Amino acid sequence: xxxxxxxxxxxxxxxxxxxxxxxxxxxxxxxxxxxxxxxxxxxxxxxxxxxxxxxxxxxxxxxxxxxxxxxxxxxxxxxxxxxxxxxxxxxxxxxxxxxxxxxxxxxxxxxxxxxxxxxxxxxxxxxxxxxxxxxxxxxxxxxxxxxxxxxxxxxxxxxxxxxxxxxxxxxxxxxxxxxxxxxxxxxxxxxxxxxxxxxxxxxxxxxxxxxxxxxxxxxxxxxxxxxxxxxxxxxxxxxxxxxxxxxxxxxxxxxxxxxxxxxxxxxxxxxxxxxxxxxxxxxxxxxxxxxxxxxxxxx
Amino acid sequence: xxxxxxxxxxxxxxxxxxxxxxxxxxxxxxxxxxxxxxxxxxxxxxxxxxxxxxxxxxxxxxxxxxxxxxxxxxxxxxxxxxxxxxxxxxxxxxxxxxxxxxxxxxxxxxxxxxxxxxxxxxxxxxxxxxxxxxxxxxxxxxxxxxxxxxxxxxxxxxxxxxxxxxxxxxxxxxxxxxxxxxxxxxxxxxxxxxxxxxxxxxxxxxxxxxxxxxxxxxxxxxxxxxxxxxxxxxxxxxxxxxxxxxxx
Amino acid sequence: xxxxxxxxxxxxxxxxxxxxxxxxxxxxxxxxxxxxxxxxxxxxxxxxxxxxxxxxxxxxxxxxxxxxxxxxxxxxxxxxxxxxxxxxxxxxxxxxxxxxxxxxxxxxxxxxxxxxxxxxxxxxxxxxxxxxxxxxxxxxxxxxxxxxxxxxxxxxxxxxxxxxxxxxxxxxxxxxxxxxxxxxxxxxxxxxxxxxxxxxxxxxxxxxxxxxxxxxxxxxxxxxxxxxxxxxxxxxxxxxxxxxxxxxxxxxxxxxxxxxxxxxxxxxxxxxxxxxxxxxxxxxxxxxxxxxxxxxxxxxxxxxxxxxxxxxxxxxxxxxxxxxxxxxxxxxxxxxxxxxxxxxxxxxxxxxx
Numbered sequence: 001x002x003x004x005x006x007x008x009x010x011x012x013x014x015x016x017x018x019x020x021x022x023x024x025x026x027x028x029x030x031x032x033x034x035x036x037x038x039x040x041x042x043x044x045x046x047x048x049x050x051x052x053x054x055x056x057x058x059x060x061x062x063x064x065x066x067x068x069x070x071x072x073x074x075x076x077x078x079x080x081x082x083x084x085x086x087x088x089x090x091x092x093x094x095x096x097x098x099x100x101x102x103x104x105x106x107x108x109x110x111x112x113x114x115x116x117x118x119x120x121x122x123x124x125x126x127x128x129x130x131x132x133x134x135x136x137x138x139x140x141x142x143x144x145x146x147x148x149x150x151x152x153x154x155x156x157x158x159x160x161x162x163x164x165x166x167x168x169x170x171x172x173x174x175x176x177x178x179x180x181x182x183x184x185x186x187x188x189x190x191x192x193x194x195x196x197x198x199x200x201x202x203x204x205x206x207x208x209x210x211x212x213x214x215x216x217x218x219x220x221x222x223x224x225x226x227x228x229x230x231x232x233x234x235x236x237x238x239x240x241x242x243x244x245x246x247x248x249x250x251x252x253x254x255x256x257x258x259x260x261x262x263x264x265x266x267x268x269x270x271x272x273x274x275x276x277x278x279x280x281x282x283x284x285x286x287x288x289x290x291x292x293x294x295x296x297x298x299x
Numbered sequence: 300x301x302x303x304x305x306x307x308x309x310x311x312x313x314x315x316x317x318x319x320x321x322x323x324x325x326x327x328x329x330x331x332x333x334x335x336x337x338x339x340x341x342x343x344x345x346x347x348x349x350x351x352x353x354x355x356x357x358x359x360x361x362x363x364x365x366x367x368x369x370x371x372x373x374x375x376x377x378x379x380x381x382x383x384x385x386x387x388x389x390x391x392x393x394x395x396x397x398x399x400x401x402x403x404x405x406x407x408x409x410x411x412x413x414x415x416x417x418x419x420x421x422x423x424x425x426x427x428x429x430x431x432x433x434x435x436x437x438x439x440x441x442x443x444x445x446x447x448x449x450x451x452x453x454x455x456x457x458x459x460x461x462x463x464x465x466x467x468x469x470x471x472x473x474x475x476x477x478x479x480x481x482x483x484x485x486x487x488x489x490x491x492x493x494x495x496x497x498x499x500x501x502x503x504x505x506x507x508x509x510x511x512x513x514x515x516x517x518x519x520x521x522x523x524x525x526x527x528x529x530x531x532x533x534x535x536x537x538x539x540x541x542x543x544x545x546x547x
Numbered sequence: 548x549x550x551x552x553x554x555x556x557x558x559x560x561x562x563x564x565x566x567x568x569x570x571x572x573x574x575x576x577x578x579x580x581x582x583x584x585x586x587x588x589x590x591x592x593x594x595x596x597x598x599x600x601x602x603x604x605x606x607x608x609x610x611x612x613x614x615x616x617x618x619x620x621x622x623x624x625x626x627x628x629x630x631x632x633x634x635x636x637x638x639x640x641x642x643x644x645x646x647x648x649x650x651x652x653x654x655x656x657x658x659x660x661x662x663x664x665x666x667x668x669x670x671x672x673x674x675x676x677x678x679x680x681x682x683x684x685x686x687x688x689x690x691x692x693x694x695x696x697x698x699x700x701x702x703x704x705x706x707x708x709x710x711x712x713x714x715x716x717x718x719x720x721x722x723x724x725x726x727x728x729x730x731x732x733x734x735x736x737x738x739x740x741x742x743x744x745x746x747x748x749x750x751x752x753x754x755x756x757x758x759x760x761x762x763x764x765x766x767x768x769x770x771x772x773x774x775x776x777x778x779x780x781x782x783x784x785x786x787x788x789x790x791x792x793x794x795x796x797x798x799x800x801x802x803x804x805x806x807x808x809x810x811x812x813x814x815x816x817x818x819x820x821x822x823x824x825x826x827x828x829x830x831x832x833x834x835x836x837x838x839x840x841x842x843x844x845x846x847x848x849x850x851x852x853x854x855x856x857x858x859x860x861x862x863x864x865x866x867x868x869x870x871x872x873x874x875x876x877x878x879x880x881x882x883x884x885x886x887x888x889x890x891x892x893x894x895x896x897x898x899x900x
Contacts, residue, residue, distance in 0.1 A: 013824040045680050045684065047684075047687075056899075092860055092864055093862050095865075096864060101679050101680060102600070102602050102679075102863070103678055103863055103867055104603055104680075105679075105683045106706050106815065106819070106859065106863040107860060107863050107864055109604070109859070110856060110859030110860035110863055111856075111860060112854035112858075113812060113852075113855070113859060114853060114856030114857055114859070114860060115809075115856070116808075116856070117850075117852040117855075117856050118853050118856075120852070120855055121849060121850060150865075184650075228691060229689075232687075232688060233683075235684055243761065268698050268699075270698070271695070271696075273691075273695045274692050274695035274696045274698075274699065277688040277689075277691045277692035277695065278688070278692045278696075280684070280685065280688040280692075281685055281689055281692065283686050284672075284677060284681055284684070284685045284688075285671045285672060285675060285677070285685075288672075288675035288676055288677045288681070289675050291675075291676065292675055292676050294355070295352075295353075295354055295355050295372065303644050334835075337664055349766070366665050370863075373764055374763045374764075374766050374767065374769065376769065377763070377764055377765055377766030378766040382764070382765065382766075383764065385761075389758050389760070389761040389764070390758070390761070391753065391757035391758055391761065391796055392752070392757050392758070392817050393753065393756070393757050393824070394750065394753055394757060398750055398753075398835070398865075401747075402750040402751060402762075402765075402767070405766070406764070406765065406766035406767055406768065409768055411771070413747065414747060414751070414768075414771065414775070415746060415747065415748050416744065416746055416747055416749055417745065417746040417747070418746070418747060458765070459725070462765060526828070
């Protein structure tokens with residue numbers, strides 16, 4: 001617990017951890033928003049969410065290696081993942097929507113395994129990152145360093161989120177998506193092509209993950225087997241915030257980023273992953289405990 | 300009114316802003332058949348859910364066999380001897396009818412020892428008898444999920460009988476059943492009450508059925524208890540007629 | 548031949564072939580031992596996942612706990628811990644007596660430890676009413692968290708893991724020894740499950756799978772059944788883990804002990820492939836999978852994991868009923884299902900109930 005003592009002795013470290021955590025938290029929130037979308041519309045929890053993110057990162061990495069500026073990796077990864085997501089929907093997901101819960105869990109889980117291994121084969125098991133060539137800001141008497149790229153990606157994440165929110169509200173397809181989420185049968189009866197809604201939603205989520213991955217590539221690292229952590233983070237954020245609650249997702253995402261960063265510092269970086277997964281268990285158990293108390297049978 | 304099998308006093312239940320049950324009081328004597336009627340949305344199923352412990356109530360008390368049960372959970376109340384059937388029939392779809400019956404044997408005295416035991420032959424016999432009683436004997440080895448809706452309703456009823464409850468709450472037992480078979484259902488309900496001594500509390504929309512079946516009837520409207528009384532009086536009660544036809 | 552006669556021939560021939568196998572195929576002794584371990588994996592997963600409907604991604608926790616506890620007991624009993632860790636293994640060879648003592652004591656302790664873990668997890672998760680997707684993802688988190696925590700714990704070797712003592716001379720072939728251990732474990736598990744499924748327990752967990760709300764509404768002690776099922780699962784998995792740790796020789800926290808990405812996934816695939824919710828389904832699935840895996844490894848090396856991922860998707864989406872399910876659909880009467888009404892009028896006529 002040496003970390004704890006350091007934090008008390010030098011509070012400025014907390015500021016550093018907080019800032020870093022919040023900056024990466026926006027990215028977690030973005031991935032979580034995508035997961036909430038698929039969950040709300042298709043009632044499917046995408047166990048492969050993290051793998052979509054990592055794949056986005058690798059695709060951006062591949063493009064960057066051809067000389068393209070890292071920032072362009074974001075839209076390129078998004079578009080690529082949109083296409084991949086659309087194909088995945090047509091091949092697999094369309095057969096499991098509105099089916100047994102057990103099948104949807106295992107199908108997306110199977111996709112995650114498949115993707116992990118394919119990325120491992122194609123890109124290798126080494127961690128990769130991309131240099132953005134941006135500098136650092138020094139605050140508070142040089143005690144706090146803020147990588148500019150982190151702030152930029154934070155802004156990009158928020159912009160993407162805002163565009164999505166606008167799309168959901170104003171665009172016809174966005175409204176169709178929201179209608180289907182509320183009541184698929186009613187939407188169908190009213191003439192909405194639910195199949196198109198589903199495929200678009202799934203592809204859109206993939207695109208969101210792709211963009212997220214490209215951002216992760218720039219501010220952190222990616223590796224074929226790091227996906228699960230992102231899936232778990234997205235899930236935790238959605239659970240804590242609630243599916244329809246966009247503001248909640250943002251707050252929860254930023255919060256998770258901060259909490260994780262603090263935990264990594266206090267417990268040691270080798271336990272940061274353990275912390276994330278243990279936190280999931282704690283959140284789920286706590287949530288069920290509360291439900292049981294209220295004898296609420298809402299799932 | 301003390302000493303009745305089920306006593307519901309001033310029960311209130313709200314969902315968000317909607318008051319589903321507003322100060323409902325009723326009482327069900329042992330051995331009787333009591334009806335619960337009212338237009339759609341009057342709070343009948345909510346009241347059932349409150350009684351069997353599906354959700355907590357906001358106010359009031361519910362006594363079963365003299366015990367306060369409003370803080371108990373569904374499985375506990377079931378083990379006390381109160382069961383309910385559902386509007387959307389619930390049976391175990393991937394087991395045979397006989398297996399559905401076997402596992403419905405009363406759980407009141409289940410201990411860790413009996414968990415691993417085989418079912419004694421008396422259970423098998425009783426299952427066969429009850430399946431015959433509801434007319435499913437020839438279908439007893441089929442998967443319950445393969446039965447028709449009406450047959451599943453009968454199976455659900457038989458499963459409840461298997462458990463030998465003291466009080467059985469039935470939520471629209473004749474809904475969705477072929478009209479020609481309804482008389483058979485009424486007959487079986489009456490016999491389960493007369494021969495097996497099961498007290499019945501029945502939600503029904505079919506007036507002919509409930510008037511034929513119940514001795515005493517409670518009528519809900521807009522979440523409140525509108526009136527109650529013997530079946531023949533309720534039939535002609537203007538308030539009840541108005542409630543169904545939509546007058547204020 | 549009547550039904551009982553057929554069963555006798557079936558079980559008898561399996562028994563004879565299984566007992567003779569390590570001698571008939573000496574080059575494959577270890578592979579055959581792992582085959583029985585796969586059978587055990589599939590059967591234990593099916594108990595909770597197929598029969599009871601609780602898709603768990605974290606049963607590997609019990610396997611890993613068993614592996615580590617047995618290894619630690621073996622180590623602490625005979626060696627100086629510091630020296631053991633320093634040299635990464637035993638300095639001297641154990642005598643057969645010491646090895647066996649450590650192994651069996653360790654296995655015993657493993658079962659106790661894993662059942663305690665299962666009971667605690669059950670109280671926090673199952674008793675709280677966690678179901679379906681939430682249960683799935685929670686167990687997934689547990690499985691990975693266990694591996695990560697083990698990777699950081701010095702006492703059990705942290706990231707480098709542990710090494711189990713070398714198999715001593717005087718106990719015969721290592722492959723044969725462990726073959727019979729796994730065969731025994733799988734056999735006892737199979738017979739135990741056969742007994743459980745034939746009585747009240749089997750129907751209760753199926754009722755929980757088919758409609759847990761109905762089961763609760765009928766007064767069934769669902770929480771008890773759920774926790775006990777998980778404990779039984781944990782019991783056998785821990786034994787397999789303890790034995791596996793000694794057969795494999797080295798224990799890596801995330802690759803061998805809490806091997807969620809390999810064993811943890813395969814458990815599920817095998818049970819579904821063979822037909823979940825049946826007694827023989829997981830066994831068939833395990834056998835087919837094990838041989839398929841060998842083929843994949845030989846011919847697709849490098850891409851075999853990708854192929855396995857694809858196989859999961861294919862089976863779950865296109866073949867979720869599995870082999871036993873398919874057989875039952877095709878020939879229902881053959882496999883114990885009735886589709887026609889039973890003939891004859893009921894013996895009770897219009898009887899009083």
